[in-house]
Amino acid sequence: MIEIRSLRKTYRQKKRQVQALDNVDLRVGPGQIHGIIGRSGAGKSTLVRCLTLLDRPTSGTVSIAGKDMSSLSGKELLQARRKIGMVFQHANLFDSRTAAANVAYPLELVKTSRAQINAKVQELLDLVGLAEYADAYPAQLSGGQRQRVGIARALATDPDVLLCDEPTSALDPQTTYDVLDLIKSLRNRLRLTVVIITHEMHVVKYACDAVSLLRDGRIEESGSIHDVVRHTGSDLSHALLPLPATLPENLGPGPVLDLLYAGTHATEPVISGLTKRFGIDVNVLAGTVEELAGQQFAHLRIQLPPESDVSVIQNFLAAQQVTAQPAELVDPTEELES
Numbered sequence: 654m655i656e657i658r659s660l661r662k663t664y665r666q667k668k669r670q671v672q673a674l675d676n677v678d679l680r681v682g683p684g685q686i687h688g689i690i691g692r693s694g695a696g697k698s699t700l701v702r703c704l705t706l707l708d709r710p711t712s713g714t715v716s717i718a719g720k721d722m723s724s725l726s727g728k729e730l731l732q733a734r735r736k737i738g739m740v741f742q743h744a745n746l747f748d749s750r751t752a753a754a755n756v757a758y759p760l761e762l763v764k765t766s767r768a769q770i771n772a773k774v775q776e777l778l779d780l781v782g783l784a785e786y787a788d789a790y791p792a793q794l795s796g797g798q799r800q801r802v803g804i805a806r807a808l809a810t811d812p813d814v815l816l817c818d819e820p821t822s823a824l825d826p827q828t829t830y831d832v833l834d835l836i837k838s839l840r841n842r843l844r845l846t847v848v849i850i851t852h853e854m855h856v857v858k859y860a861c862d863a864v865s866l867l868r869d870g871r872i873e874e875s876g877s878i879h880d881v882v883r884h885t886g887s888d889l890s891h892a893l894l895p896l897p898a899t900l901p902e903n904l905g906p907g908p909v910l911d912l913l914y915a916g917t918h919a920t921e922p923v924i925s926g927l928t929k930r931f932g933i934d935v936n937v938l939a940g941t942v943e944e945l946a947g948q949q950f951a952h953l954r955i956q957l958p959p960e961s962d963v964s965v966i967q968n969f970l971a972a973q974q975v976t977a978q979p980a981e982l983v984d985p986t987e988e989l990e991s
């Protein structure tokens with residue numbers, strides 16, 4: 654649905670040149686919710702602007718729904734943009750317009766009849782759960798409600814794609830989950846393709862099917878949540894299913910392994926299987942079990958008895974789709990979130 658190839662964007666800041674996007678390749682499949690995570694300054698907003706051609710890429714191509722956006726101009730570009738809904742961190746509503754009039758705005762721009770506008774606005778406010786707030790002004794709404802109005806407005810022109818730039822960064826945790834629930838249900842009901850830009854890993858964990866890590870204008874890791882989490886040494890895997898960054902003090906001898914596996918089976922069978930097969934005691938040092946993109950994942954740190962044959966045990970676990978790697982301790986200062 655969205656395909657970005659070799660995208661570069663260079664800004665000139667006085668004498669300096671800033672490479673805001675550096676050879677970005679990205680694919681977002683239809684109906685996906687794709688998270689783009691990165692610290693402040695990573696190039697996230699630039700990427701959103703280049704997707705809609707609000708900013709011209711320095712080089713590279715952007716295609717949405719099979720249309721090469723970078724080749725369009727004028728009227729064609731305006732038309733293509735209507736198929737892309739935009740949601741911003743601070744809703745960006747007109748303070749002097751009611752909720753209904755804010756949602757109506759994009760339809761007024763394309764000269765829709767008043768009767769059609771009224772029907773559409775009512776339908777959209779219903780869809781985002783704000784039917785009773787049609788006449789409220791932004792100042793009379795909570796942050797979450799304002800964001801819902803922003804989402805309804807983004808949907809006014811029946812887009813195929815919803816681009817959300819930090820949609821929940823100004824909201825409290827509960828409201829964040831409410832807004833993400835809304836985005837997920839809209840994706841299902843309207844078959845939208847969604848991009849969520851964020852600096853918060855919990856947003857990715859809760860809402861996304863796939864994720865890309867943007868750092869200094871480059872995509873460093875990208876893939877479905879299920880795939881990236883299995884790359885146990887990677888930054889995204891650490892951030893999605895974290896284990897403590899340090900080993901416990903007074904740790905005895907014996908190899909320490911980090912296991913990662915998916916599935917509904919609880920942690921017990923893997924450990925008891927190891928114990929039975931090799932007749933060894935296995936010491937669990939740390940563990941996380943979480944649902945990611947609708948599937949249960951476990952990340953366990955275990956210690957084996959001294960002199961265990963690690964490669965034999967790794968092979969035994971691999972046969973059960975369990976990834977087992979010698980524990981790799983991450984530098985706790987290298988957090989993804991800013």
Ligand SMILES: Nc1ncnc2c1ncn2[C@@H]1O[C@H](COP(=O)(O)OP(=O)(O)O)[C@@H](O)[C@H]1O
Pocket residue numbers: 664665666671672673691692693694695696697698699700
């Ligand atoms: N219009 C602009 N002119 C010059 N530099 C810009 C412009 N927009 C962004 N930048 C620079 O590009 C880099 C990425 O910015 P941005 O995309 O806003 O990051 P993010 O949204 O991830 O915080 C930053 O170094 C920023 O200073």
Ligand SMILES: [Mg+2]
Pocket residue numbers: 697698699
């Ligand atoms: Mg930004």
